[in-house]
Amino acid sequence: MDFTSLREAFPLIAGRPGLVYLDSAATSQKPKRVLEALDRYYKELNANVHRGAYRLSVAATEAYEEARRRIARFLGAEEREIIFVRNTTEAMNLVAYAWGLRNLKEGDEILVTEMEHHAGLVPWHLVAGLTGARIRAIPLTEEGRLDLSALDTLLTERVKVVSVVHMSNVLGTINPVAEIAKKAKEVGALVVVDGAQSAPHLPVNVKALGADFFALSGHKMLGPTGAGVLWGRYEVLEGMGPFLGGGEMIREVHVDRSTYAPPPQRFEAGT
Template sequence: MLDIQKIRADFPILTQKVNGKPLIYFDNGATSQKPRVVIDAITKYYEEINANIHRGVHTLSQLATDAYEASREKIQKHINAQYLHEVIFTSGTTQGINLVTNGFASLLKEGDEVMVSALEHHSNIVPWQMLCEKTGAKLIVIPMNEKGELILSEYDRLLSNKTKIVAVNHISNALGTINPIEYMIEKAHQVGAAILIDGAQATPHLKPDVQALDCDFYVFSGHKICGPTGVGILYGKEAWLNKLPPYMGGGEMIKEVTFEKTTYAELPHKFEAGTPNIADGIVLGTAIDYLNAVGFENIQQQEKELLAHATKRLLEIEGLKIYGTSEKKTSVISFNIEGIHPYDIGTIIDKLGIAVRTGHHCAQPIMNYFNIPGTVRASFSFYNTKEEIDIFVEAVKKAKMMLS
């Protein structure tokens, strides 16, 4: 069991007040808060070893390079990648997806099919639409049901030898649904398709084992796992990364440059052009160390209890409807109250120090499916408490009373 008060003491921001009230932060699906060890590691980098990496023979450059590559090794072990060079630093999940879609532009032709799900974040829809417009491939959508689950019988029916890549999130950011990606990966491979897993919402809650999953690509962001903004990871199987062309040209990603011809560096540097986000790449490793010290089994147990408690308490409110009722879901609750706009609820409870997300959560197709403008989304992390949930529920009740 976690000592929640000890955990909360690790996060300086949780001690502050917002609008005169103690902060209750339930917007973890958008970004997580940062523990002191992560904040201090950023400062330590700039105070002690700030230098460009991979290019200098001087001491600071060597220290920075060693720290950056040590972080890559931590991430390799964390996700159980087979090879270190299968771990590519990016600016976040969005860049990782765009890197892959850019590479597939040279592999697709008219008549090929790209498959996404109805549960995707815009970042896992729009790049594939752009790819299809560029190549003449067709975008195929796996439908969902009223519980916010993908309809697997339809997935099976839609897969064919025309399917070249499937892109699906591990966990829905809008509804919290945990998708059956093991099944989806196996089925995609049976028709010869590659599969990319958007792990942005999954990595705060679980440790993905990319070898056990057998996915071809897995992407996630640092800022959702207690790390800094502006850094993320693309995992790709070695064979696929070798097959894809570079995403950007510039320094670091080259082996030799002449005006007649340029040859490219080996993995992972082939996809890491220019000066990277060195400090945040290093500190991403610090964040992963912190989460592993807390323990993902502990995280999952705490968040399971928070989800159950919040679901029970919110359903006490007359007229409140929860969207996303899959049995397999993580600590996210999206809801509306009949006759009240979600934005209005979010605005009132913000005055009481409570941070939630309102709107379509960059998942407009989901909102269109339910024929709603958006939802109030409360997303919990392991450092949240049942007491905070009780205060939140009373705040929602107050908002309902004021707006009815």
């Protein structure tokens, strides 16, 4: 690998010869081609997507939907299952509120792990406080891996959702999501995967993982900030209400009521 040319591909790093950047787990640097693509969009294609019949808006909309198609291919998913959000945190909150708040009740359990990022814990704390559900965790071994032997005890019919990080941002541990998902399905639990760290580093096929939701952030995988993705199994998305209300996510609006667009537009309110 030619590290000199690799450094030159990243303007921030190229401009600082002594810089060694080791914080990509928090946010990655942006290569020149990404910065050029952003610049080109604002210079040549900037218009509000899905909001106009004029040529520029149609072209911007096509570029937007092409991005959705590319993400779908990247994750082994269907286009209609790809929801654009700001980041993994928003994606996890979307699931917790739009699904959890409407489906969890007192006596239900939410199973997480002891290595979750705050985005995989706090949304469930908030929803548990509103619904009366209880949060339990899969413990860690001394080697920093999940103690899967505890699953047989933890996974009961009270567990309605299992929220698990695919790759730990602290330990680097890669969790056996497919194995966990298979056991979760045996008790009828929904499976939510925080893929913020795994999507930049591993081949990901969401259907093969057996999950119901998978979240990622663009800014951790060479993309811009403010761009993230939630993949959701369409059958689950279809049964969920909106997370945010506003433009774009509606079918009809009256003074006293509204009806909502189908997924994914249902979950993409505003510009």
